[in-house]
Amino acid sequence: xxxxxxxxxxxxxxxxxxxxxxxxxxxxxxxxxxxxxxxxxxxxxxxxxxxxxxxxxxxxxxxxxxxxxxxxxxxxxxxxxxxxxxxxxxxxxxxxxxxxxxxxxxxxxxxxxxxxxxxxxxxxxxxxxxxxxxxxxxxxxxxxxxxxxxxxxxx
Amino acid sequence: xxxxxxxxxxxxxxxxxxxxxxxxxxxxxxxxxxxxxxxxxxxxxxxxxxxxxxxxxxxxxxxxxxxxxxxxxxxxxxxxxxxxxxxxxxxxxxxxxxxxxxxxxxxxxxxxxxxxxxxxxxxxxxxxxxxxxxxxxxxxxxxxxxxxxxxxxxxxxxxxxxxxxxxxxxxxxxxxxxxxxxxxxxxxxxxxxxxxxxxxxxxxxxxxxxxxxxxxxxxxxxxxxxxxxxxxxxxxxxxxxxxxxxxxxxxxxxxxxxxxxxxxxxxxxxxxxxxxxxxxxxxxxxxxxxxxxxxxxxxxxxxxxxxxxxxxxxxxxxxxxxxxxxxxxxxxxxx
Numbered sequence: 001x002x003x004x005x006x007x008x009x010x011x012x013x014x015x016x017x018x019x020x021x022x023x024x025x026x027x028x029x030x031x032x033x034x035x036x037x038x039x040x041x042x043x044x045x046x047x048x049x050x051x052x053x054x055x056x057x058x059x060x061x062x063x064x065x066x067x068x069x070x071x072x073x074x075x076x077x078x079x080x081x082x083x084x085x086x087x088x089x090x091x092x093x094x095x096x097x098x099x100x101x102x103x104x105x106x107x108x109x110x111x112x113x114x115x116x117x118x119x120x121x122x123x124x125x126x127x128x129x130x131x132x133x134x135x136x137x138x139x140x141x142x143x144x145x146x147x148x149x150x151x152x153x154x155x
Numbered sequence: 156x157x158x159x160x161x162x163x164x165x166x167x168x169x170x171x172x173x174x175x176x177x178x179x180x181x182x183x184x185x186x187x188x189x190x191x192x193x194x195x196x197x198x199x200x201x202x203x204x205x206x207x208x209x210x211x212x213x214x215x216x217x218x219x220x221x222x223x224x225x226x227x228x229x230x231x232x233x234x235x236x237x238x239x240x241x242x243x244x245x246x247x248x249x250x251x252x253x254x255x256x257x258x259x260x261x262x263x264x265x266x267x268x269x270x271x272x273x274x275x276x277x278x279x280x281x282x283x284x285x286x287x288x289x290x291x292x293x294x295x296x297x298x299x300x301x302x303x304x305x306x307x308x309x310x311x312x313x314x315x316x317x318x319x320x321x322x323x324x325x326x327x328x329x330x331x332x333x334x335x336x337x338x339x340x341x342x343x344x345x346x347x348x349x350x351x352x353x354x355x356x357x358x359x360x361x362x363x364x365x366x367x368x369x370x371x372x373x374x375x376x377x378x379x380x381x382x383x384x385x386x387x388x389x390x391x392x393x394x395x396x397x398x399x400x401x402x403x404x405x406x407x408x409x410x411x412x413x414x415x416x417x418x419x420x421x422x423x424x425x426x427x428x429x430x431x432x433x434x435x436x437x438x439x440x441x442x443x444x445x446x447x448x449x450x451x452x453x454x455x456x457x458x459x460x461x462x463x464x465x466x467x468x469x470x471x472x473x474x475x476x477x478x479x480x481x482x483x484x485x486x487x488x489x490x
Contacts, residue, residue, distance in 0.1 A: 006162050009375045011367055011403050015351040018403075022352060022360045025398045027316040027431075034313070082309050091311020092428075098311055107311050115307035118207045132310060 038097035041090065045101045049074050071102055078103030082110040108132040159282065162376025164343050164369070166275075168282040171338035172289075174488070175229065175329045177444035178222030180215045182297065182323030185433075185441065188423045193445035194324075195222055201298050201323050209243065212296035212325070213251040216241070219327035219444070220256060220292040227329050234258050235286035238277050240269035241294045242321075242436055243303060248294050258290065267362075267391045268345070269293045270326060270440035271463025271484040275342035277330045278486070287332045294325035295435030304355075304470055315356035319393045319419060319434035320427075326440030328448075337451045341377060343485040345369040347467060351478045355468070358479065359396020359419075359431055362464040365481035366392060367403035369462055373485050374409065381412050385456045388447060389483070390439035390463040391419035393432030418442035439463050451490050459488045 013021070052073050056066035078101075081087040087107045091098045098104050112131050116124035130137060161167050179194045186197030196218065198211075205211040216239065224231065237256055239249035240263035253260035265272035273291035280286045300321040301308050330339070348368050352361040366389050374380060381387060392400055397417040404411050418439040419432035443461055450456045463486075468479040 007375065008163055009371045009407065011364060011371065011407050013350075013364075013403060013406055018350040018352075018364065021399060021402060022357070022395075025402070026357055026360065026395050029316060082311075085309060088309050088311040092313060094311075095313045104311065107309070111307040111309035111311075114309055115302055132306065 034095050037093060038095045040097065041094035042097035042100060045074075045098065045103055049101070074102050075106040078106030079110045082107045083114065087111075105133060105136070108136070161341075162372070164346070164372045165341055165376035166279060166344075167341045167377070168278055168339065170282055170332065171340045171489070172278045172281040172330045172332060173334045173336045173338055174448065175288075175331045175334050175336050176223050176227035177326065177328045177448050178219045178226060179326045179441040179445040180219045180222070180324060181437075181441050184297070184320075184427065185322055185324050185422060188427060190422055190442060190446045193449055194441060195445070198323075201296065208296055208298040208302075209247060210251075212241065212243070212294050212299050212323075213248040215296070215323075215325040216248055216252040216292050216294040216327075217255050219294070219325040220252065220290055223290065223292075223327040223329045223444075227331075229288065229329060231256070231258065234288050234290050236261055236277075236280060237290045237292070238263055238273045239292040240264050240273065240436060242266065242300055248296075248299075249292070252292065252294075265436075265463065265482065265484065266465030266467050267295070267434060267436045267438065268463030268465030268482055268484050269436040270328075270443055271390065271461050271486050274328060274330070274339060274461070274486045275344060275484055278339045278342060281330055281332050289330045290327065291330065292325065292327040293436045293440040295321055295323070295437035297321045297323045297435075300435055314430055317354070317357040317359065317393075317395045317431050319358060319391065319431045320423065320429035321435035322391075322422060322433045322437040322441065324437035324441040326437065326444035328444055337448065337488050337490055339486055340489050341487045343369055343373040343376065345483040345485070347480045347482050349478055349480040353473075353476070353478045355473045355479065357395060358434060358466040359391075359393040360399055361466050361468075361479035362481035362483065363392055363396040363399035364403060366396075366462050366464045366483035367400045367407065369483035369485050370400075370404060370460075371407050371409060373460070381409065381415065384458050384460050384487075385414060386447070387411070387415045387460045387462065388421075388439075388442070389415075389417045389419075390461070390465075391432070391434040392417045392464055393419040393434060395431045396464070421446065448488075451488060454490065457490050461486050461488065
């Protein structure tokens with residue numbers, strides 16, 4: 001068989017044209033639905049936080065201390081729901097609504113802790129604990145330093 | 156030279172290897188899907204009583220391979236080579252299964268195309284006279300893949316609508332130079348094709364050009380057309396990739412008709428919340444070892460082309476901004 005003479009068919013589409021085709025065939029994210037769900041669920045989580053703050057105030061804590069205690073409580077709830085395998089189900093439904101509140105932060109720390117426990121407590125949990133939350137911490141802290149410095153200079 | 160090679164990429168077997176038996180083991184989600192009844196074993200949960208998902212995956216692969224041998228009443232000593240592959244780094248599921256099987260082992264990596272690749276290479280070994288019996292096994296696991304490629308499994312986030320769900324499952328096929336059963340008559344080895352798709356949440360789109368290219372070349376090499384096949388099934392293009400592959404083939408002058416489908420589309424239904432469909436090497440391996448082979452044996456399908464589709468990227472290459480190279484390998488199975 002003379003392979004040199006065999007025609008070599010190729011798809012008559014350029015990568016640029018293919019990119020347009022891909023956009024056409026890929027379902028669009030349901031932005032409106034996502035935004036509404038995120039608003040509702042995020043709102044519910046924050047309302048629960050507010051209820052807890054009010055509860056601590058009614059017990060006699062000062063406002064700032066009550067918020068700190070409420071934050072700790074919300075973190076506990078987020079961690080607990082992650083451990084029970086419920087928080088990822090909420091997240092699937094609520095998107096940013098359950099990622100942005102502090103319960104989402106707890107989820108992003110507890111889920112790698114659970115996930116990488118099998119690789120040991122040092123190189124597993126220890127090294128991988130911040131795989132999801134790490135970037136938020138790095139840039140959150142970096143931004144707060146910049147803002148703090150600007151605040152210092154302006155005052 | 157090249158006596159068995161036809162055209163550019165295809166081999167036609169002089170003595171087509173026989174598929175003596177097959178066995179499929181799947182997770183609960185796959186068992187609840189529309190093909191649930193076609194699988195030989197459905198596990199109660201993904202961990203299957205093991206200490207890690209990785210061990211569970213490897214045990215499922217072992218179980219599938221043992222199951223295929225048992226079904227054909229073939230002893231381990233009769234197997235010449237074991238061909239296996241999976242998605243994990245350094246194909247550990249296969250390596251660890253091979254440690255238990257203690258057979259001469261050829262590890263394969265074709266990402267999600269590994270079942271088709273294994274059938275093609277196994278058939279070449281048999282038809283080439285290097286082996287009489289070959290055991291092919293391929294596995295993937297939703298949770299091992301999630302933690303390697305994406306996020307921790309308990310992380311609460313939304314998946315893209317074009318994202319696919321990695322199948323938990325292992326499929327095994329026993330090939331033989333003689334015997335009774337469906338035969339593998341030809342195979343087309345795919346080229347790596349990259350149409351610059353970078354979205355790791357749209358792997359169907361990344362693999363579709365490679366699948367279309369392999370199908371196009373197969374028909375060119377072997378001078379047949381889609382109507383000559385009762386079923387053409389891609390491995391795991393999912394809904395998005397299947398649509399794109401059909402479109403690319405149409406633009407290349409090939410009418411895919413109604414007998415072109417995808418294992419990733421077949422394995423789950425719309426109520427299972429998997430978005431664009433199933434993926435992973437387990438996907439095509441269990442659908443082939445389960446549903447498709449049973450339908451061939453029942454006489455429902457006469458001539459089937461399985462086109463395994465693989466996305467040949469890694470989490471590192473994706474983070475470094477590289478696009479996703481795709482590959483498609485085709486094998487033709489006849490009753």
